[in-house]
Amino acid sequence: MKSFLDEVNRRVNGVLLQNCFHCYKCSSGCPMADAMEYNSNQMIRMAQLGQKEKLLKSSAIWLCVSCETCVTRCPNNVDIPRMIDVFREMALEEGYPPAEKGVIAFHESFLNTVKLNGRINEPIMIASYKLKTGSYFQDLVVGLKMLLKGKLSLFSPRTRNRTSVRRIFRRTSRS
Amino acid sequence: MRYSYYPGCSLHSTGKEYGLSVEVVCQALGIELKELFDWSCCGATSAHSTNFKLSVALPARNLVKAEQQGLDVMIPCAACFNRFKSAQYHLAADPDLQKEISETLATPYRGGVAVRSPIDIFHRDFGLENLAARVSRKLEGLKPVSYYGCLWLRPAEVCNFEDPENPVMLDEIVDSLGAESRKWSFKTDCCGGSLTISRTELVENMVGRLMRMAREAGANCIVTACPLCMANLDMRARPEEELPVFYFTELMALAMGLEEAKGWFKLHCIDPRPLLNSLDLL
Ligand code: SF4
Numbered sequence: 001m002k003s004f005l006d007e008v009n010r011r012v013n014g015v016l017l018q019n020c021f022h023c024y025k026c027s028s029g030c031p032m033a034d035a036m037e038y039n040s041n042q043m044i045r046m047a048q049l050g051q052k053e054k055l056l057k058s059s060a061i062w063l064c065v066s067c068e069t070c071v072t073r074c075p076n077n078v079d080i081p082r083m084i085d086v087f088r089e090m091a092l093e094e095g096y097p098p099a100e101k102g103v104i105a106f107h108e109s110f111l112n113t114v115k116l117n118g119r120i121n122e123p124i125m126i127a128s129y130k131l132k133t134g135s136y137f138q139d140l141v142v143g144l145k146m147l148l149k150g151k152l153s154l155f156s157p158r159t160r161n162r163t164s165v166r167r168i169f170r171r172t173s174r175s
Numbered sequence: 176m177r178y179s180y181y182p183g184c185s186l187h188s189t190g191k192e193y194g195l196s197v198e199v200v201c202q203a204l205g206i207e208l209k210e211l212f213d214w215s216c217c218g219a220t221s222a223h224s225t226n227f228k229l230s231v232a233l234p235a236r237n238l239v240k241a242e243q244q245g246l247d248v249m250i251p252c253a254a255c256f257n258r259f260k261s262a263q264y265h266l267a268a269d270p271d272l273q274k275e276i277s278e279t280l281a282t283p284y285r286g287g288v289a290v291r292s293p294i295d296i297f298h299r300d301f302g303l304e305n306l307a308a309r310v311s312r313k314l315e316g317l318k319p320v321s322y323y324g325c326l327w328l329r330p331a332e333v334c335n336f337e338d339p340e341n342p343v344m345l346d347e348i349v350d351s352l353g354a355e356s357r358k359w360s361f362k363t364d365c366c367g368g369s370l371t372i373s374r375t376e377l378v379e380n381m382v383g384r385l386m387r388m389a390r391e392a393g394a395n396c397i398v399t400a401c402p403l404c405m406a407n408l409d410m411r412a413r414p415e416e417e418l419p420v421f422y423f424t425e426l427m428a429l430a431m432g433l434e435e436a437k438g439w440f441k442l443h444c445i446d447p448r449p450l451l452n453s454l455d456l457l
């Protein structure tokens with residue numbers, strides 16, 4: 001049977017995670033290390049040890065901002081951000097309860113808006129995010145400021161051929 | 176000089192003054208931009224965080240349009256640039272993926288279009304000396320730190336842009352406008368990106384640090400080339416830490432004496448006009 005590590009390596013499709021020699025350089029430069037319960041080289045170690053559940057349930061996989069500092073500095077070119085994207089995809093596919101509900105609500109709102117309009121219309125995206133999270137009052141002031149400055153518009157132009165965009169969503173959808 | 180132009184979603188909304196300033200500056204410099212026909216969103220962080228194939232297919236839809244227009248494509252948004260580059264990288268490395276994505280799009284993806292940053296186009300194609308020759312009002316007294324953030328630079332073999340630890344083109348551009356860029360160690364640090372909505376407090380801390388470090392380096396403003404960095408710096412700084420933030424193209428327009436520039440500054444949350452007035456630049 002394929003191990004968790006094999007499956008992650010297959011999907012990362014780059015340098016094997018076994019190449020990490022735990023020098024800690026990635027974690028030292030990670031802007032999110034403070035907020036993560038496991039930092040990047042710990043996540044690699046956990047993958048090496050097959051600790052799938054702990055990883056896929058963690059907040060850390062959703063807090064990585066994909067700044068790509070770690071892979072840029074890694075002496076072995078281990079692609080940590082891609083590895084973390086793989087963890088996220090696996091967590092969603094296998095229905096792990098998301099530790100960072102807000103982050104996932106944001107991604108869903110964002111992608112639904114793209115699917116619908118072909119482009120991001122910020123007021124619609126934010127409204128959808130607020131409906132999902134119930135955070136109605138957060139950022140109200142900033143949002144109003146933006147509306148008044150004419151930066152947010154309810155009627156920004158959409159992609160005309162939305163069928164072609166929906167086709168992409170349909171064809172790449174997991175279900 | 177002619178390029179296809181992909182504004183992306185931000186340049187029509189929160190990054191409005193970036194889009195306007197890129198277009199006005201290009202026009203003034205004789206750089207012709209042809210907007211990609213019926214473009215769509217690149218998918219940004221949300222696509223690559225949740226669905227790899229979607230994250231390749233969305234930029235690929237636009238890359239195919241650029242192929243059809245037959246021109247290299249200029250992308251002012253660092254996040255879009257990064258997603259386009261990443262899609263190109265994966266498509267070039269994996270013929271099976273290329274086939275699958277072509278089927279997804281119902282159009283063959285061929286590749287061969289260069290994805291370009293305006294930083295690089297102004298610096299290398301137009302040239303610093305030519306740019307300096309167009310300056311009618313030197314930005315004397317303006318001391319910016321240049322802030323690249325993540326997405327122009329990393330991963331280096333994907334972006335294929337500048338030195339990922341010490342890029343300098345932005346500094347050289349603002350210096351050629353007569354400003355005096357300051358050195359600092361945070362030009363490639365992260366601003367917190369899309370966590371700004373779901374985990375605001377983390378982003379406030381990151382932005383706060385950038386603002387403090389810019390001040391410590393002797394800067395009186397920050398210059399950026401990314402609408403996400405701009406949004407975070409401009410909206411998430413605590414009042415006592417605020418420094419004005421500019422898109423580099425706004426400064427280009429100002430130095431070139433383009434009238435439109437004056438209308439953009441009121442769009443900023445941190446009003447840069449007091450600083451510009453104090454330096455007699457408005
Ligand atoms: S920098 Fe690379 S080798 Fe070092 S701990 Fe991180 S992943 Fe492992």
Ligand code: SF4
Nearest residue numbers: 030064065067068070
């Ligand atoms: S990409 Fe993610 S794990 Fe890597 S340094 Fe950035 S936040 Fe940390």
